[in-house]
Amino acid sequence: MSKLSDRLIAFNKDLLPDMVQLKYEAMTENAFRFYRGTCHLFYQDLANAEALPLSPLVWICGDLHIENFGSYKGDNKLVYFDLNDFDEALLAPASYELARMVTSIFIAFESLDIGPEKALKMARLFVKTYCATLAKGKSISIEPRTAKGIVCDFLTAADDSTEKDILKKRTVYKKNKIMLSLEDERHFKVDKKLKHELKAHINEWIATSSDGPYNYKVKGIIFRLAGTGSIGVKRYLFLLKSTNTKNKYLFVDMKQARPSSVLPYTTVQQLQWPTEADRIITTQKRMQNVSSSLLSTTVFREDSYVIQELQPVKDTIKFKLLKDEYRDIYQVIDDMAALTASAQLRSGGIHGSAIIDELEAWGTDQQWQDIIIEYSRKYAEKVKRYYKQFVTDYKAGKFKKG
Known part of the structure; x- marks a missing residue:
C-alpha cells in the first residue's frame, strides 16, 4: 500500500464504512473531485512546505474551492451568492485560504479541458480582485439586485424557485x-x-x-x-x-x-x-x-x-457549462475573489483575527501575490500525481472494506 493510501485510510477510518466506499468511488471521477475529497492532504503538505508568505490571521472556511460558493436562502428569505461550506472553518493565516482556492482553479480548469493559460489568468484575476477588495476595506454582498452576468441569472433562477x-x-x-x-x-x-x-x-x-x-x-x-x-x-x-x-x-x-x-x-x-x-x-x-x-x-x-x-435549487455554479464562455467565467471568478476578501473583512477583529487596517495593508502588498500563485500552480501538479496514484490503488482494491 502506498503512503498516500495510508494517509487517506487513516483520515477516513472514523466515517461510516459503507459510505466511505462511495466516497472513494466518487473521488476516482477526476483530479478535481479527488481534491475536493482530500482537504486534509492539502494542509498536511502545506504544514511541511513552509513555502507561503507570512499573512494576517483571519477566519477561513478552510476548504475554499470553486464549488464551495453558491446560492442559499438567508434567514431574511432573500437569496444570496456567497461562501457556503464551513465544515473546516477556523482561525488561520489568510494565505491558507488563498492557496487552497487558487489551487482549485488550476485543477478544476484542467479537469474541464480549459487551457493552462486561461487557468493562470483566472488565478491572477482571483488574487488581484481579492487584494483590491481588501485594500478598499469594505465588504460586499451579492444578491439578485447587485449580481452581474451569469451570477445574476443564477440567483434570479434561485429566487424564482418555489x-x-x-x-x-x-x-x-x-x-x-x-x-x-x-x-x-x-x-x-x-x-x-x-x-x-x-x-x-x-x-x-x-x-x-x-x-x-x-x-x-x-x-x-x-x-x-x-x-x-x-x-x-x-x-x-x-x-x-x-x-x-x-x-x-x-x-x-x-x-x-x-x-x-x-x-x-x-x-x-x-x-x-x-x-x-x-x-x-x-x-x-x-x-x-x-x-x-x-x-x-x-x-x-x-x-x-x-x-x-435545505435549499430549493442546485446551489453551485456548474463550470462545466461555462467552459467556453470566457466572459462568464471571468465574472464568476471576480465575484468569488471579492466575496472571499469580504468574508475576511466582515469577520475582522473578532477573537484573534486581523483588524481591517492589517487586512488593507496585506491587500496593498505586492510582494506575496506571485508566491501564492506559483505555490498553487506547483501544488496542483502534485494533486494530479496523487490522483493517478489513488486511481491505481483503488483499481488494485486497496480501499475495499476489510
Whole structure:
C-alpha cells in the first residue's frame, strides 16, 4: 500500500464504512473531485512546505474551492451568492485560504479541458480582485439586485424557485401521502429505531429552539449523501409539514460536525468551542453577510450536528457549462475573489483575527501575490500525481472494506 493510501485510510477510518466506499468511488471521477475529497492532504503538505508568505490571521472556511460558493436562502428569505461550506472553518493565516482556492482553479480548469493559460489568468484575476477588495476595506454582498452576468441569472433562477420545485424533486406520492423519495441514489432508508429517535429529537428541537420553524412536525426522514469530502459523515434529511397551513412543507438538513481537518496543521491558538457544530455555525455567521435559513446546532447521540433549511435549487455554479464562455467565467471568478476578501473583512477583529487596517495593508502588498500563485500552480501538479496514484490503488482494491 502506498503512503498516500495510508494517509487517506487513516483520515477516513472514523466515517461510516459503507459510505466511505462511495466516497472513494466518487473521488476516482477526476483530479478535481479527488481534491475536493482530500482537504486534509492539502494542509498536511502545506504544514511541511513552509513555502507561503507570512499573512494576517483571519477566519477561513478552510476548504475554499470553486464549488464551495453558491446560492442559499438567508434567514431574511432573500437569496444570496456567497461562501457556503464551513465544515473546516477556523482561525488561520489568510494565505491558507488563498492557496487552497487558487489551487482549485488550476485543477478544476484542467479537469474541464480549459487551457493552462486561461487557468493562470483566472488565478491572477482571483488574487488581484481579492487584494483590491481588501485594500478598499469594505465588504460586499451579492444578491439578485447587485449580481452581474451569469451570477445574476443564477440567483434570479434561485429566487424564482418555489417550495413546490423541491417537493417534486425530493418526494413521491403514495397511499394519499407525500413521502421522501428513495429513488434518488443519494437517499437511503433509515432503520426504525434510529428513525423513531430522530423524529422525536427534531420535533423537540422545533418545539424548544428559537432557531426552529414554528408549527411544524416531522413527516419523513432519510439518510442523505451530498458533496464529496463530507460523504461518510452522518447526514439526515427531514420532511416537515405545517400544523396550521394546508399543504405547507419544509425540508431540513442535519449534518454531523467533525473537527476541522486544518486544525492539526496550524499552530494558531483556537477558541474552545462548546461543540464542533458551534464552531461551524459561529464562523459561518461571522463570514457570511446574512446567515442561512434555520441555521442552528443540536446534539444527538453524543454527536453535534449543524441544522439548516435545505435549499430549493442546485446551489453551485456548474463550470462545466461555462467552459467556453470566457466572459462568464471571468465574472464568476471576480465575484468569488471579492466575496472571499469580504468574508475576511466582515469577520475582522473578532477573537484573534486581523483588524481591517492589517487586512488593507496585506491587500496593498505586492510582494506575496506571485508566491501564492506559483505555490498553487506547483501544488496542483502534485494533486494530479496523487490522483493517478489513488486511481491505481483503488483499481488494485486497496480501499475495499476489510
